[in-house]
Amino acid sequence: MFAGPLQASAKTVTVKSGDTVWKLANKYGVSASSIEKANHLSKDMIFAGQKLVLGSTTNKTVTKTVTKSTKTTKANVTNHQATSLKTSASASTYTVKSGDSLSKISRKYGTTVSQLKSWNHLKSDFIYTGQKLAVKATAAKASTGTTKSATVKSTTSAAKKASATSAVKSIKKATATSTTSKKTKTAKADAVSAPVTSVTSLAVKLASEKIPYVWGGSSLKGMDCSGLVAYVYAHTLGISLPHNTVAQEAHVSKHSVSKAVPGDLLFWGAAGATYHVAIYIGNNQFVAAPEPGENVQIQTISSYFKPSFAGTVKA
Numbered sequence: 001m002f003a004g005p006l007q008a009s010a011k012t013v014t015v016k017s018g019d020t021v022w023k024l025a026n027k028y029g030v031s032a033s034s035i036e037k038a039n040h041l042s043k044d045m046i047f048a049g050q051k052l053v054l055g056s057t058t059n060k061t062v063t064k065t066v067t068k069s070t071k072t073t074k075a076n077v078t079n080h081q082a083t084s085l086k087t088s089a090s091a092s093t094y095t096v097k098s099g100d101s102l103s104k105i106s107r108k109y110g111t112t113v114s115q116l117k118s119w120n121h122l123k124s125d126f127i128y129t130g131q132k133l134a135v136k137a138t139a140a141k142a143s144t145g146t147t148k149s150a151t152v153k154s155t156t157s158a159a160k161k162a163s164a165t166s167a168v169k170s171i172k173k174a175t176a177t178s179t180t181s182k183k184t185k186t187a188k189a190d191a192v193s194a195p196v197t198s199v200t201s202l203a204v205k206l207a208s209e210k211i212p213y214v215w216g217g218s219s220l221k222g223m224d225c226s227g228l229v230a231y232v233y234a235h236t237l238g239i240s241l242p243h244n245t246v247a248q249e250a251h252v253s254k255h256s257v258s259k260a261v262p263g264d265l266l267f268w269g270a271a272g273a274t275y276h277v278a279i280y281i282g283n284n285q286f287v288a289a290p291e292p293g294e295n296v297q298i299q300t301i302s303s304y305f306k307p308s309f310a311g312t313v314k315a
Contacts, residue, residue: 015050017283028054040103040113040125045298048282049200049262051099096131098198098236109135126205128235129198198236199263203279203287204298206232211296213289218243225277228289228296229265232279239313245274252311257301259310266307280310 013024021041025032035041038053046052094105102113102125113125119134127133206220206228214222218231226245233239241248245267252265260266260280268276278288281298286307289296301307 011054012051013054015046015048015052017048019046019048021046024052024054030054038103040101047200047204047262047285053103092135094133094135096127096129096133098129100127100129101125102127105133105135111135124205124209126209128202130235130238199232199279200281202232202236203228203281206296207287207298209296211289213292213294213296215292216243223289223296225289228287229277229279233313237313237315239315241313245269245277246272248277249274249311252313254309254311257307257310261312264310264312266301266310268305268307270308274308278307 011028013028015024021032021035025035035052035054094109096105102116102122106113106116116122116133116135117125209220211220212222213224214227215224216227217223218227223231226241226243226248229248230241230243233241239251241251248265249267249271254271257266262280262282264280266278266280266286267274276288278286278299280286284301285298286301287296287298290299
């Protein structure tokens, strides 16, 4: 008898306007702290369009019986063994895609967030679309780390080979079924929300990186308002925007602030003479590089400093 547990996919939800961590925790019957831990949230702050992991379902057991004469083989295969089988032939680098996070990549390659950060010399969880990450040696480490959890007792080499083959087939079949089901349910939503979520996600991450305001800057060492906008769109959607608020106006379709959606640009000043720009992230909030002496940060729209108009960047 050969038995091995497979980890079912964690349930995810997309944050809607007005949602809070506490509200989602009560709605789905989980604790607020578990949501924060699963999504590496340093504060109780989420934004519209963001995807959150609620938790994992219980393990399901895949059982396969291999019998030859009166001799049997018994094996216990853990989730980490399944991961090592899947990733043993994987490449040593991975290119970050829209919607990726370190936790998601670490699960895919059977490693940990801290290991990924160490291999890639990352000081925070911040990554961006198109970035290449080292994921080397994960298959070997995952396989070595699970040696103690797998006990194989066999009296014939033929039984060993049959058991291993059955295990691989069962794991691949279960994984393929789970992946296909998940893609079918989310393909339509991802096609629409992924670009916007990518822009807002990077903007929010930059707001936590303590990047100082530097006039004329557009890098992680320092940036001004239009430099921030240019940096985010270049590193997410690959759109090259000019480093000037008035010039950026020509690259958007203008509309009222009340119709702004996450990822839109907010402008201060009359059209053709704007003096400030920021990235709207939903819930009446935006990310901006305010002024000298301050860092890139999240701010709230108020009657004292209200944007003049909004604009959606043209592809």
